[in-house]
Amino acid sequence: MAAFPFEISAREGAARTGVLKTPRGDIRTPAFMPVGTAATVKALTVDQVAATGADIILGNTYHLMLRPTAERVKRLGGLHRFMRWDKPILTDSGGFQVMSLSKISKVTEEAATFQSHIDGSRHVLSPERSIEIQADLLGSDIVMQLDELVPLPSDDDKVAEAMRRSARWGERSKAAFGARDSQALFGIQQGGVSEALRRESAERLTEIGFDGYALGGLAVGEGHEAMCEVLDYAPGLLPADRPRYLMGVGKPIDLVEAVWRGVDMFDCVLPTRSGRHGQAWTWEGSVNLKNARFAEDDTPLDKTSDVPASRDYSKAYLHHLVKSEEILGQVLLSWHNIAFFQTLMAAMRAAIAEGRLAAFRADFRARQRGA
Amino acid sequence: MAAFPFEISAREGAARTGVLKTPRGDIRTPAFMPVGTAATVKALTVDQVAATGADIILGNTYHLMLRPTAERVKRLGGLHRFMRWDKPILTDSGGFQVMSLSKISKVTEEAATFQSHIDGSRHVLSPERSIEIQADLLGSDIVMQLDELVPLPSDDDKVAEAMRRSARWGERSKAAFGARDSQALFGIQQGGVSEALRRESAERLTEIGFDGYALGGLAVGEGHEAMCEVLDYAPGLLPADRPRYLMGVGKPIDLVEAVWRGVDMFDCVLPTRSGRHGQAWTWEGSVNLKNARFAEDDTPLDKTSDVPASRDYSKAYLHHLVKSEEILGQVLLSWHNIAFFQTLMAAMRAAIAEGRLAAFRADFRARQRGA
Numbered sequence: 001m002a003a004f005p006f007e008i009s010a011r012e013g014a015a016r017t018g019v020l021k022t023p024r025g026d027i028r029t030p031a032f033m034p035v036g037t038a039a040t041v042k043a044l045t046v047d048q049v050a051a052t053g054a055d056i057i058l059g060n061t062y063h064l065m066l067r068p069t070a071e072r073v074k075r076l077g078g079l080h081r082f083m084r085w086d087k088p089i090l091t092d093s094g095g096f097q098v099m100s101l102s103k104i105s106k107v108t109e110e111a112a113t114f115q116s117h118i119d120g121s122r123h124v125l126s127p128e129r130s131i132e133i134q135a136d137l138l139g140s141d142i143v144m145q146l147d148e149l150v151p152l153p154s155d156d157d158k159v160a161e162a163m164r165r166s167a168r169w170g171e172r173s174k175a176a177f178g179a180r181d182s183q184a185l186f187g188i189q190q191g192g193v194s195e196a197l198r199r200e201s202a203e204r205l206t207e208i209g210f211d212g213y214a215l216g217g218l219a220v221g222e223g224h225e226a227m228c229e230v231l232d233y234a235p236g237l238l239p240a241d242r243p244r245y246l247m248g249v250g251k252p253i254d255l256v257e258a259v260w261r262g263v264d265m266f267d268c269v270l271p272t273r274s275g276r277h278g279q280a281w282t283w284e285g286s287v288n289l290k291n292a293r294f295a296e297d298d299t300p301l302d303k304t305s306d307v308p309a310s311r312d313y314s315k316a317y318l319h320h321l322v323k324s325e326e327i328l329g330q331v332l333l334s335w336h337n338i339a340f341f342q343t344l345m346a347a348m349r350a351a352i353a354e355g356r357l358a359a360f361r362a363d364f365r366a367r368q369r370g371a
Numbered sequence: 372m373a374a375f376p377f378e379i380s381a382r383e384g385a386a387r388t389g390v391l392k393t394p395r396g397d398i399r400t401p402a403f404m405p406v407g408t409a410a411t412v413k414a415l416t417v418d419q420v421a422a423t424g425a426d427i428i429l430g431n432t433y434h435l436m437l438r439p440t441a442e443r444v445k446r447l448g449g450l451h452r453f454m455r456w457d458k459p460i461l462t463d464s465g466g467f468q469v470m471s472l473s474k475i476s477k478v479t480e481e482a483a484t485f486q487s488h489i490d491g492s493r494h495v496l497s498p499e500r501s502i503e504i505q506a507d508l509l510g511s512d513i514v515m516q517l518d519e520l521v522p523l524p525s526d527d528d529k530v531a532e533a534m535r536r537s538a539r540w541g542e543r544s545k546a547a548f549g550a551r552d553s554q555a556l557f558g559i560q561q562g563g564v565s566e567a568l569r570r571e572s573a574e575r576l577t578e579i580g581f582d583g584y585a586l587g588g589l590a591v592g593e594g595h596e597a598m599c600e601v602l603d604y605a606p607g608l609l610p611a612d613r614p615r616y617l618m619g620v621g622k623p624i625d626l627v628e629a630v631w632r633g634v635d636m637f638d639c640v641l642p643t644r645s646g647r648h649g650q651a652w653t654w655e656g657s658v659n660l661k662n663a664r665f666a667e668d669d670t671p672l673d674k675t676s677d678v679p680a681s682r683d684y685s686k687a688y689l690h691h692l693v694k695s696e697e698i699l700g701q702v703l704l705s706w707h708n709i710a711f712f713q714t715l716m717a718a719m720r721a722a723i724a725e726g727r728l729a730a731f732r733a734d735f736r737a738r739q740r741g742a
Contacts, residue, residue, distance in 0.1 A: 039691060043698040047679065068666070068691045076669055076687050084683055276698075295439070298447055308418065312455055316447050320410060320439045327414040327647075327698060 003184040003211045006243050010353045014236065014262035017352040020212075020243050022141050023182045024080075024088045027055040029243060030259045030348055032341045033090060033267040038063045039073070039083040042272045043327075043334045046085045051307055052339040053346065056088040058267040059140065061133050062097030065123065066116045070137035078139030090142035090267070091134040093173075093188075094125050096248070099149065107148065109165065127172040135183055144214065145173035147188040152222040159192035159217075166190045166216070167204035174208050184211035186245060189238060192217055193230050202237035212243040215263070219248045228257050235262035252281060252344055256364050259348050260357065271341050275334030278322040282340065285368045289333065294319040301336050305343065309335035374555040374582045377614055381724045385607065385633035388723040391583075391614050393512050394553045395451075395459045398426045400614060401630045401719055403712045404461060404638040409434045410444070410454040413643045414698075414705045417456045422678055423710040424717065427459040429638040430511065432504050433468030436494065437487045441508035449510030461513035461638070462505040464544075464559075465496050467619070470520065478519065480536065498543040506554055515585065516544035518559040523593040530563035530588075537561045537587070538575035545579050555582035557616060560609065563588055564601050573608035583614040586634070590619045599628050606633035623652060623715055627735050630719050631728065642712050646705030649693040653711065656739045660704065665690040672707050676714065680706035 006029075008018035020027040034041045034049055037060045041049045049057065059079055064070055076082045079089055095112070098104065102114035111126035130146040147166035150158050170187045177185045187210035191197030205213060215234055218227050227249075235244050245265035246258050255266055271281065278290045280301055287294075297315040305311045309332040321329030351360040377400075379389035391398040405412045405420055407428045412420045420428065430450055435441055447453045450460055466483070469475065473485035482497035501517040518537035521529050541558045548556045558581035562568030576584060586605055589598050598620075606615050616636035617629050626637055642652065649661045651672055658665075668686040676682045680703040692700030722731040 038695045038697060039688070040695075040697050040699045043702070045679065045699065045702070067695060068687075072667060072687075075667060076685065082685070082688055082691075084688075296443060296446060308416065314447065314453070316439075316443075317410070317453055317455075320453075324409045324438060326409060326411050327701060328411045328416065330698060331414070331416070331702065 003180060003182070006212075006241065008241075010355075012352045012355055012357045013260070015259050015352050015357050016262065016264065017349045018264075020264075022088045022184070024086065024141055025055060027088060027265075028346075028349060029264040030255075030345055031055055031265050032255065032345045033058045033265065034338050034341075035060070035267055035269045035272065036083065036085070036089075037269070038067065039079060041334075041338070043276065043331045044272075044338070046083065048335050049085070049338065050087070052335070053342040054087075054338065056090060056141075057085060059089050059091045059138065060097060061091050061094035061130060061138070062101065064138060065094065065125075065133050066118055066121075070133040074137040074139075080139060088141040089138075091138055091140035091144065092247070093130045093134070093144040093146040095130070095146045095148060098125055109168070127169040128176040131173055131176040131185075135177060135180070140183065142184045142186060142212065143177060144186050145170045145188055145210075147190060147216055149190060149217040149220065150192070152192055152217070152220050152226075154192065156192075156194060156197070159190070159194060160197055162217075163190035163192075163197050163201045164204075167201060167208075170205055170210070171208050174210070186210055186212040186214050188214040188216040188247070189234065190217045191234075193222055193226055195233050198230065198234045199237050202234075206239055210242070212245060212265075213238040214245040214247050216247050218246065219250055219254075224251075224254060224257075227254070228261070231258055231261040231263065252341070253365065253368050255341075255344065256348065256361055259352075260361050271337030272334045275337045276330045278329065278333065279337075280318070280333055280340075281337050283364075283367055289315065289318045289322045289329070291319075302340070302343075305339055307335060307339040309333070310339050374551060374553070377583075377612065379612075381726075383723050383726050383728045384631070386630050386723050386728050387633065387635065388720045389635075391635075393459045393555070395457065395512055396426060398459060398636075399717075399720060400635040401626075401716055402426055402636050403626065403716045404429045404636065405709050405712075406431070406638055406640045406643065407454065407456070407460075408640070409438065410450060412705075412709070414647065414702045415643075415709070417454065419706050420456070420709065421458070423706070424713040425458075425709065427461060427512075428456060430460050430462045430509065431468060432462050432465035432501060432509070433472065435509060436465065436496075436504050437489055437492075441504040445508040445510075451510060459512040460509075462509055462511035462515065463618070464501045464505070464515040464517040466501070466517050466519060469496055480539070498540040499547040502544055502547040502556075506548060506551070511554065513555045513557060513583070514548060515557050516541045516559055516581075518561060518587055520561060520588040520591065521563070523563055523588070523591050523597075525563065527563075527565060527568070530561070530565060531568055533588075534561035534563075534568050534572045535575075538572060538579075541576055541581070542579050545581070557581055557583040557585050559585040559587040559618070560605065561588045562605075564593055564597055566604055569601065569605045570608050573605075577610055581613070583616060583636075584609040585616040585618050587618050589617065590621055590625070595625060595628075598625070599632070602629055602632040602634065623712070624736065624739050626712075626715060627719065627732055630723075631732050642708030643705045646708045647701045649700065649704065650708075651689070651704055651711075652708050654735075654738055660686065660689045660693045660700070662690075673711070673714075676710055678706060678710040680704070681710050
């Protein structure tokens with residue numbers, strides 16, 4: 001049933017480390033997936049992304065179906081070939097962006113109908129169409145079911161309704177996906193901040209049976225504390241032998257707290273978005289390179305890194321680039337941030353393997369000032 | 372007298388190929404210098420620039436003296452260390468940008484006084500101050516004298532006056548520069564489109580004695596044909612045993628015509644500026660990647676290139692990036708264009724060495740459609 005073997009090599013409390021094996025390469029977990037929205041991890045070449053140690057990146061169905069269109073990507077040989085990334089790609093279902101970016105016309109049991117934020121053109125996204133786009137046209141390695149989510153806070157009734165529709169859409173997604181050897185399908189748990197709804201969602205999804213399970217509908221306004229409270233129980237409701245993916249998260253402190261609670265995979269635009277705005281993530285929290293205190297700081301962001309952006313350029317130079325609004329500043333800080341996130345994940349994998357994640361977490365929380 | 376040996380290995384007509392030897396590395400001539408205005412070749416890492424085969428880049432005194440200031444660059448170890456470029460750097464004198472970018476207060480025999488285009492602050496740039504900034508603070512390998520230039524067309528009197536002032540400033544620059552082993556000083560010929568004034572300028576400069584000679588005051592509105600007419604005689608007025616540098620030029624066709632007429636060095640913002648606007652330079656002229664005809668063109672810009680930007684990414688992908696206004700599109704096209712300019716220079720060096728530049732030039736002119 002499970003397309004990709006998931007080998008857990010060590011556990012500490014709820015946390016675990018291992019490898020998700022795919023035909024395009026191993027994904028070391030816990031894993032952070034840089035976001036390549038429109039077939040590009042913003043500002044970076046694929047070689048720069050690979051140099052950070054990223055095993056997998058994420059592509060956005062919504063953006064790609066609108067431009068250059070999934071059919072065009074298919075004609076050009078699929079998303080991997082189109083963007084020159086030969087390691088695994090996970091694609092989202094498009095559901096989140098339909099809700100957050102497009103002008104929605106209508107969401108029915110059948111499908112979401114929406115207008116493009118680019119040119120106003122009308123599109124229909126059903127569970128089956130999302131699978132077709134991801135699995136058959138883009139050629140994604142890990143395909144996400146279409147789900148419906150609601151912003152938090154929302155009425156329990158609304159949250160429950162969206163969760164149950166998501167489960168029904170999960171079933172249709174599974175049927176449309178069928179049986180595949182070289183691609184995996186992940187279901188998405190919903191249920192907001194309600195343990196009962198999260199439990200019901202997990203039971204429905206497990207009944208259907210997926211290759212992996214995402215925690216959806218978090219990081220949508222509930223805050224770090226409320227998210228952590230959900231993560232105290234929600235990952236444990238999902239099958240322990242399959243990867244658990246917390247969608248759209250997050251800050252380094254979120255990653256540490258979620259790994260501690262049993263999450264295996266993450267994606268977030270934060271490192272690249274921060275980088276484009278002059279912000280660098282470090283072991284001591286985030287810093288804005290525009291700050292005058294860096295103007296003559298001749299030290300690099302991370303002299304122990306293998307990545308040139310982190311190791312070779314001084315903070316003074318980065319400060320100058322940011323102040324001068326030079327593209328290279330956006331490139332180097334995006335690159336550094338992705339590298340830092342990968343370094344953080346590698347450090348957590350090593351900590352779990354050596355049974356010292358609890359100490360790592362305590363130390364990390366103490367050091368992350370201003371995060 | 373000449374700080375850097377200039378070894379000419381082959382000639383064809385007025386054209387020549389050779390090596391200008393500097394302590395930071397050889398400059399193969401004819402050479403194209405990518406412009407690194409504000410201590411960055413826009414959008415590119417130094418590794419990407421180096422991968423194009425560039426032997427030398429140019430830095431702008433005007434921009435750097437205003438931000439981050441030449442004194443700060445000095446405190447941070449000089450321009451090479453600041454921007455992590457360890458091969459030669461030529462800096463301009465700042466004169467051109469004072470005339471074109473700043474709000475000028477006054478130009479007297481003593482100095483130019485101007486207001487920063489960034490914050491309106493008041494600055495003085497004299498020949499001596501320009502030498503101090505370039506040679507002592509930035510640590511440039513090739514230092515340019517401060518000159519005064521006038522837009523074309525201008526009255527002969529104005530052109531003559533600016534040329535003679537430039538010669539007097541050249542003398543002061545030489546005195547301020549003194550004798551140095553590891554840095555070179557270039558004088559700048561002026562005289563507009565007048566052969567008599569170009570001759571007088573060359574005689575005055577040769578009398579002073581420089582390590583190299585630039586052709587200034589061209590590509591300032593006179594057009595390709597008028598520039599070529601000046602280049603029919605102006606390079607030959609300068610000492611044959613020293614490098615000749617045509618400032619601020621140009622399009623590929625300009626480079627070919629100028630090399631044919633005996634020019635050894637060039638700089639221009641065109642490849643990076645074009646790249647940021649979706650334009651790629653090729654053997655067949657320039658093309659705009661935004662054009663719909665590239666939407667499903669699966670071929671790269673230059674499959675024979677060693678540079679990933681030219682070799683690995685399809686025109687269809689570049690089209691998508693440009694249409695989507697992705698930073699990576701600006702990066703890849705800037706990178707490709709710099710690489711193409713370097714490939715063009717290498718091809719001309721080889722053609723001169725093999726005595727076939729005349730054929731190369733004829734072929735090039737025929738192929739450059741739309742350039």
